Amino acid sequence: MTSGLRERKKLATRLALHQTALQLVAERGLDGVSVDDIAGRAGVSPRTFFNYFPTKDDAVVGIDASAVGQAAERFAARPAHESPVEALRAVHAQQAAEMAGEPETLWPLRLRVIDEHPVLIARLHAVFGSAERALAEAIAVRTGTTVGADLYPTLLAAVSGVAVRAALHAWLASDFTESLPALVDEAWDVLAAGLPAPRP
Amino acid sequence: MTSGLRERKKLATRLALHQTALQLVAERGLDGVSVDDIAGRAGVSPRTFFNYFPTKDDAVVGIDASAVGQAAERFAARPAHESPVEALRAVHAQQAAEMAGEPETLWPLRLRVIDEHPVLIARLHAVFGSAERALAEAIAVRTGTTVGADLYPTLLAAVSGVAVRAALHAWLASDFTESLPALVDEAWDVLAAGLPAPRP
């Protein structure tokens, strides 16, 4: 199904561009790398680069909105008896586990590079943002309200993004020694408790 | 103190550029407006435009990080007996009140324009993001931890940004009929309660 030669080649090229971009930016910084550099080292023409990513920044971040958008679908598929927060926690647990399953070094490198460049942080936020809009819709359906009429869907969707980003940040801060799923869970514990000041 | 001719002129030019940018983008969309257009109508050279804003997008959003950075200072200045959440709520209440005090139409127009352009949403997030980093430091001080060692400061700082953004979004959705401070407060009520599903 996904195994046409065309499909596989496209996937491979996309990944090659992303990894090349990451590596070069890690070495020289975002401004020290041009699209021509990335395309050249990945073995395609500069023009082709833009068939795969709309901007240079997107190639470095390398996460497409569709992958993140599945969160909303999974949320909608959770059993109806779960509260919104419970359902979200379950979805995040699954996602965090999948991320841990990807090639070892990809996420660490990605996060390190993104963390050093505010522009890329913003890009990452933008990707999350579009996912959160979809999620807000799904939450509204589950709680029987609409996005326009009630704060809750927007708020919870945004908080869910925060939980993941805070966990990713802590993961990076721990130099990837801690468990990502555990960090996500910890973040949700704090959120579900209403953000009480931690005991020192 | 702030009343040198130079100072006032700079402020005026900055505001003129921002308002011109907003107005033009509202009429023609972000891609229908060039920097030359904005500079021309605001009565300065295109080159001068970039003395005031680093990018076209920043001119449209028109919020500089320093203004947002004061949140961290105000937070640090809150009485020590307040919990982090209490202190944040107080800071936000003050900020929301100040925003309501600005020229009537500026925020509505800003929010409408930003909301229509994902790139600008990302820019706004970036501005908030830098403020949140400063805030996280201040929170870490107040709770006796460090940003690297504990999830809490990052998490709470990000949540505070979410509270404001969700309130702004709801304000826009209400066509600016509701009270912004009330919306911010409402968002914090939900957050402080641990995000329980709303009663329908």
Place this chain on the structure above:
DNA sequence: CCGAAAGGTGCAGTCAGTGCAAAGTTGCGC
């Protein structure tokens, strides 16, 4: 009124990103 400091401007250049049309590849029915 003058000299120093700061802001405004023109110029030339780099690079991101796009539309278009001409190759080059791949998939598929025969």
Place this chain on the structure above:
DNA sequence: GCGCAACTTTGCACTGACTGCACCTTTCGG
């Protein structure tokens, strides 16, 4: 195997954001 249709890659030309530099104009303090 063959060849046509569909898709991808690529080169080219162009727009527009953004920058460094050098020069001019305005403001400020004495």
